[in-house]
Amino acid sequence: MSRTTKLLIFGILLILSLACEQTVNTSTPENKSTAAPTTYSLKDLCPELRTILPKDWHYVNSSSFDTAGDAGTECIVLYQFDIVAESQGKNPISGVVYQLDNKRPPYIVPYELTLPGGDHLCEHSCRPLMKDVLSGHEGEELIFQDVEGEIITRVSIFHWNPSFEPNGKYEALGHFVGDKIILEKNTAKVLIRQEERPQLAIQTTYHAQEKNYYATDIPSPTHEIVFWQGEPKEVMLTPHPEKVVLAFYNHYLNAGEASLYFAEGKWAELGHCANAQCGCNVPRSEVRHVRVLSLSSADTNCSCDPLHQCENNCPDRATVKVTIACETQDCDVACPQTDVIWHLIRVDGYWKLSNMKRASE
Structure with missing residues (x-):
């Protein structure tokens, strides 16, 4: 079938379709002007x-x-x-x-x-x-x-x-x-x-x-x-300790959830991160979101002889370098950046945050 014939058939179908779709106007001359347009x-x-x-x-x-x-x-x-x-x-x-x-x-x-x-x-x-x-x-x-x-x-x-x-x-x-x-x-x-x-x-x-x-x-x-596809359910069991640091900052605004990433007593030692102890330059109550800008692969090591003492818990020490930007009411794009070094320890197979310091210290 030629293109001209196709267009002709399509045109006929269009005319028939539109004719069928029009509403028959049975209004009187007095109310004809108020009829809804087709x-x-x-x-x-x-x-x-x-x-x-x-x-x-x-x-x-x-x-x-x-x-x-x-x-x-x-x-x-x-x-x-x-x-x-x-x-x-x-x-x-x-x-x-x-x-x-x-x-x-x-x-x-x-x-x-x-x-x-x-x-x-x-x-x-x-x-x-x-x-x-x-x-x-x-x-x-x-x-x-x-x-x-x-x-x-x-x-x-x-x-x-x-x-x-x-x-x-x-x-x-x-x-x-x-x-x-x-x-x-x-x-x-x-x-x-x-x-x-x-x-x-x-x-x-x-x-x-x-x-x-x-x-x-x-x-x-x-x-x-x-x-990429959401935080792992058991992220602290990961062989990649840097993921624990990322997960912590994801939950930074919720004190109850953030505290779970710390070894026993360490959350309290850092003042519950309430007053800029965990990398942000402002109190946690003023932070709206923490962006992790860079995250190094963890530098891991063992504090004991893995063949005789650590068994399956080695490595049991890790160091992670991270750069963060803390968004506040006054800053959501060009926020100050802070370089932080986190130290983690492995407890019963779980990587836990132990302490931190700013890279400039």
Whole structure:
């Protein structure tokens, strides 16, 4: 079937669909002006739009959403392009939103979803959804999540802006790529795994300037070391004592939880970390969050003969160097950094914090 024939058939289907969707107006001349305007929909015809894609666009799927916030239904068509051999890698995925202008007669307007720098939306399983993630806009944003094994590795954010000439535009407001993306209200966290550090990752947190992530006056992103898939349940049994230091700072604001990481009596010796004894330059009550910026691998040793005395409890001493930044009400990005040296001891197989000193001391 030729492309012209396909377009003709599609046009006939569109006209029939729209004719069926219109509400018959039986109002009298007196109340005719108060009748609600007809809202058209592409929902039923959305799958047919694949037939009009260019030959070098390989159709992936289509879905229907109210992407413009007008109670209508738009059609999102995803496609692959620049196809490569299966052994060479994954194919880029991009998309188009098809929207009716609701005029009489209506016509379809295509809006290609473009990102700054020409990057693509996805490479794996591309999931579109509508969600309110930016407080500076009314309604919800159009979001595309690239999912690989249930982990989101790419996120693209768009919002319908009717003020762009001539027919409006789906404006790109943010785009993130990493090993894992966590999208929250006005915040996006990008995690990059540290292959040489088991279970650890570098997390970069981006803060939106209410309306988007591209504005020149948005806050600088913050960086910190985090657990890749959450803190291990028995982290103190780890063969990597530096993880205990990271876990302690994760629980720093909760005195009851933080105290569990210390050897007997050591939490009290450090004054319960209440007055800047554990690395922060302000009392713990003023701290909102502790970011671990660098974390050395533990330098371990044995305090006894492992062949005759320590048995399975060697090494039983460890030293960990860490750099932290303590966020407060007055400081959340460019906070003072402190280099700290922690000493740990192994008690019944559990690594426990013993004492610390600032590297400058």
